[in-house]
Amino acid sequence: MxxxxxxxxxxxxxxxxxxxxxxxxxxxxxxxxxxxxxxxxxxxxxxxxxxxxxxxxxxxxxxxxxxxxxxxxxxxxxxMAQGEDLHPLQRKFIEHAALQCGFCTPGILVAAKALLETNPDPTETEVRYWLAGNLCRCTGYDKIIRAVMDAAAELRGEAA
Amino acid sequence: MAKDEYREFRLVGTRPDRPDGLDKVTGRARYGADMTAPGMLWGAVVRSPHAHARIVKIDTSKAEALEGVKAVVTRADLPTGLTGEDWDLQENTLAGERALYDGHAVAAVAATSALIAQEAARLVEVDYEVLPHVTDVDAAMAPDAPVIREGAADPTVPEGMHPNVVKYFAFDHGDVEAGFAQADLVMERTYKTEATHQGYIEPHACLGQLGSDGKGEMWVCTQGQWFIRRMCAAVVGIEAAQLRVTPSEIGGGFGGKTTIFMEPLSLALSRKAGGRPVKIVMSRSEVLRATGPTASASMDVKIGMKKDGTITAGKATFRMQGGAFPGAPVDMALYCAFAPYKMPAVECEGFDVLANRPKCAAYRAPGSPMGAFAVESLLDEMCRKLGIDPMDMRMKNAVREGDRAAYGPKFGSIGLVEVLEATRAHPNLSIPLGLNQGRGIASGYWFNHGGETSVSMAISEDGTAQVSVGTPDIGGSRASIALMTAETLGIPYEDVRVNVVETGALGVNEPTHGSRATFASGKAAVEAAQHAIKEMCRRAAAEWGIEPEAVEWVDGAAQPAGPNAGKFPPMTIAEIAGKMGSTGGPISGHHESVPGGVGESFGCHVVDVEVDPETGGVKILRYLVVQDAGRAIHPSYVEGQYQGGAAQGIGWALNEGYIYGEDGRLQNPVFLDYRVPVASDLPMIDTVIVEVPNPGHPYGVRGVGETGITPPLPAIANAIQAATGARLTELPMNPPRVLAAIKAAKAG
The missing domain is CATH 3.10.20.30 (Beta-grasp domain)
Known part of the structure; x- marks a missing residue:
């Protein structure tokens, strides 16, 4: 073809x-x-x-x-990173140990960034439903959700 | 909470960023499918659409005639004469006379593009004579079941069993009948669990190259590069040392990437294509149909209990199918099933049974979840009948140091009692529950594992350290090994780089399996560091003109061991390293062993569920994991193991399961239909890390990867009964099954 x-x-x-x-x-x-x-x-x-x-x-x-x-x-x-500067989501994923094998991580970061651009102050439930299309088999999602919530707070200018 | 008999550590127990974090949040980390090579071809695999069929003829001429196709291989291209496990591996890699399950590979092609390879695979014509099949374990043992392989049974199998029973396993101690006679309540039930898949998000992928000189290389996502090397070499007929295997970053494994599937095909195709490298990447449906899920099980359990909750005896008969080859973890399941309890008498027997399903592989604490589902479910029901608090029953019967395990050996230092105490003290247990809500509790056990381990450490010219390990980093083991090495050397965490290396760089290592990476590679790294410390003390002593024994290592520097040793300022690791060339050459440390001192791991989970009485849907309201880590080197990644194990167990309990049709074909080979838990299915997963240090490890590590998948299966069943009165004895506990059980409980 x-x-x-x-x-x-x-x-x-x-x-x-x-x-x-x-x-x-x-x-x-x-x-x-x-x-x-x-x-x-x-x-x-x-x-x-x-x-x-x-x-x-x-x-x-x-x-x-x-x-x-x-x-x-x-x-x-x-x-996603601007030169040497990681996006807050990327930093928070490392800080919160929100990845284990790391294979789902790029997709989750891209999806989470899209969420925070439309909804800068999501509830835990909103984060969970937004990311329901991104499978992670390692973490049980707990630390991922925390990292996204924490990055959202930082992007809103709130102290962590 | 922490029962700390050790000194305070500088680094162990802290939570620094993982060394591979940056690569993994920027997309730079290279996984199995991310590698390419000059001259590379793409491979594709032809798979059987039948559960059981004689392969009458394979016509590859049309595929070979397609432009861009460089090689087609069938079983005829692989060596003959293999026996035992090697034959099983080869037969599973590429079917011989018969296809044994839906998805069994029968041929493979290599072409200049992935699309051409896929088209060529469709052009391979296979004539099948379809044979009767069986996929259920109980049906496979029935007298009229089709025989999957005559003569596959080993000598343990008693006379008169169906040929599909390939291994029989039994152990006992004490007088079980006397135990049942002493009991106030004796109950017996049968449980069934369905096969589940590890569900790692990264499909298997490899890039293999093999020349006519018998020398080859492979890039592959695997938990164990030496296992891949040995198995591939056997299947394609080359010497192990001639194959150099480099592990990629690995996108999850959970036991499923400790063996081979299509990897030897890349080598066989490459050899036939004149040594051009061949990349093969599985699709998700190939992963689900043709890699190694866990076994399915059918289990009878009988337990005797006194009114005060004392267990008097236990009896278990487990039947498991692990696909068309021997290897269902029925022995492990039986060993683990009663492990948390003092058992005056047990009688266990198990049957490993062949069925027309893919060859099972390890999955997180292989066997333990099934055994726990049966035993922990029955114990809960008995507590309910006798009006005993299930936590009290668990504490009363808990094994302690010096107790004989139900499966024989005496336990050394273990932390079950501490785990149960921490569970009981957790606030989740006193949260009031509402209508249709219930709380379930269950314990779990895993042995943990040592295994062949080889580690090499070298001090760099600037006093930093590199550690070469053979255990791929699936969930933060680079961080934990760097922490332990830096702690031992007395240098900053950032000064240690841990590299996961290829097979040419170290002696044989077992994979990252059995919860062994942080235990075994960590222990070996500490030994290697101590070896280097000894050498650095010797160099300082030589410069100072004193005896090496008069030098000690403190905070990353050599110093005189006391006032009598002489007065010299400390000599730092950087100073010693800076002049290594003139003081005796490179400074390094190595350690090779099969480490003993493995510390067993117990856990206890508490789950609150809400059951929708209209639909049978089960919602997890809150979840608690309490587990003995021995010592949490990097607590965040220990919590991660607990949470991940619990999530997989929740999936196994509620949703996941292989669904075979009447035709023996897998009906749910995509993630849409094989539904693993998604973020909106789960709450936060609370964790408590109990630390009863393992005396067999320099920092007390036990291994934390596996126990966590075990308790969710029974804990959720127990919670559903608490919420509804209905007892589920078959997994998965999906809405139709829960609804039927609620209706039956109401009717009964």
Whole structure:
């Protein structure tokens, strides 16, 4: 099957790649662009390990075709820190030991960032329901929820 | 809470950032599927759609003719003559005469892209003659059950058993019948648990390369690179030392990544494709259909109890299927089942049974959750009948140091009583419950494990230290090993770098399994550091012109051991390291052993549930884990193990389970249908770390990874009975089953 030329923006940078029309955005990020921070845990949109922001919307990149990224803007885990400065969510995940194996972590961080951008002061229940599409098998979610709540407080300017 | 018989530590017990944290929050950490290599091909596996079928013919010609396909392998490409476990591994890697379960690999292809490989896999034509199958353990033992493999039984199996029973296991002590005669209440029940999957979020992935010279390399997500090396070498017929295996970061394992599945196929494909590296990444449905879930179990338990709660005797018969190969953890299940209790008499027997399901693998405290579900459920029901507080019963019968374990050996220092005391003291136990709510309590046990361990430590020129370990870091073991090494050397935590290394760098290491990484690699790292300290003291002594015995190591520096040793200012590790080249060369320490002194681990969980009487849905209101860690080196990651174990146990109890259709096919091979707990299913999980130090470890570590998955199964069943009056004896306790039990309890 002949490939399609795709021009898009990833983490603010213009990129282009050739995509087989059957390839997912996740495949293209990982195998065409070398951005392997987004993970494939299921390929069916159930685990959230591939979460990215596509034109401002949180999506499972395994459910989006690579060719659909044409002319859009994609944000991935690789764009979350600004140079040496980690996003508060990233810092709080380390501080709270909110990761064990770390495989689900990129997707959860991307999803949590999307939450805090729409709801800067979520309740615990809101965090739990927002992240219900991101499976973590190691932590039992406890420390993840605490890290997200703590990062939200910091972003609101409240002392931890 | 902490029963501290040790001095205060500078670093042990603190909560610094983990060394691999930055890589893991930025997406930089490289997992199994994240590696590529020049000239790389992609592999795909052809799998049986049948639960049991004779493979009449495999025609690979169409696949081979597809442009971009570089290799196709079938069993004919693997060596013959393997026996025992090696044969099992090879047969599971690629079916021989018969496909033994839905998802069993029958061929594999390698091509220049993943899409071409998948297309080629579809073009491999396999003629099957479908055979009768069986997937349930009790059905597999019935006289009319299809025979999965003639002659697979080992000599332990009594005459007259069905050929699917491949191992028989029994132990006893005391007079069980006399015990039952003394009891005021004797109860007997049968329990069933379904197979569950470890459910690690990272599917298996590897990148293997093998040349015609028999030399190979592999990058793979695994809990144990030496296990992968030995098993792959056997399956493809090369020498173990010629295969160099590098572990990637690992996206969860829980026991399921201690063995091989498609890894040898990457090597066999690579060899056939002229040595080009071949990457194989499993899909989720491949993971669920064809890697190693845990066994399913059918268990009869009988217990005698006096009016005051004293247990007089216990009897258990466990039947487990672990797929089409021997290896169900029926022995472990029986060992653990009565472990928290003083048992005057026990009689246990177990049957390991073949069925047309994937070959089971270890899953967090293998066997222990099933045994606990049966025994802890029955004990709770008996307490209820006799009007005894289940905490009182647990305390009255609790094993202590010097007691004989139900399975034979005498316990050394153990912390069950301390765990039960801490549980009883926890505020969660006095929170009042409302309508349709109930509280359940259960205990759990795991042996913990030592295992072959090899660690190497080297002092750098600036006095910092690097530690090479062979146990992949799944949940913070780099941090715990760095803490112990830095504590021992007397240097900052940040001055130690712990590297998980490839098979070429160390002697054989067992995997990160059995809750052993922080115990065994940690113990070996401390030994290695002490070896280096001795050498550094010797170097300081030589410079000062005094005897090495007159030098001691304090706070990261050598100093004279007393006023008689001479007056010299302390010589720091950085000073000693800075001149190592002129004082005798590199300074390092090594340690190789199978460490003894393993400390057993007990836990007790308390769960509050609310049951919806309309739907049978069970909501976890609050959850408490109390467990003896021996010593929590990094308490945050100990809590994480407790919480994660509890969450997996909750999933096993309420939702998870393999569902096989009449056709023997797995009906729920995706996360949508194999539903693991999500964030909105769970509350915060409270933890109490009890510390009864293990005298067999320099810092008192017991190992904390596994016990936590055991109590949730019975604790939740006990809580459901408390809430509804209905007793569930079969897992998972999903809404239809709970609803049926409530209706039956009302009717009965």
């Amino acid at each position: 002949s490939k399609i030329h795709v021009t898009t923006k990833v983490n603010g940078d213009p990129v282009e790649f050739l995509a087989d029309p059957r390839e997912t955005l996740l495949d293209c990020l990982r195998d065409r662009l070398g951005l392997t921070g987004s993970k494939e845990g299921c390929g069916t949109g159930d685990c959230g390990a591939c979460s990215v922001i596509l034109d401002g919307r949180l999506v499972c990149s395994c459910l989006v075709l690579g060719v659909e990224a044409q002319g859009k803007a994609v944000e991935t885990i690789e764009g």
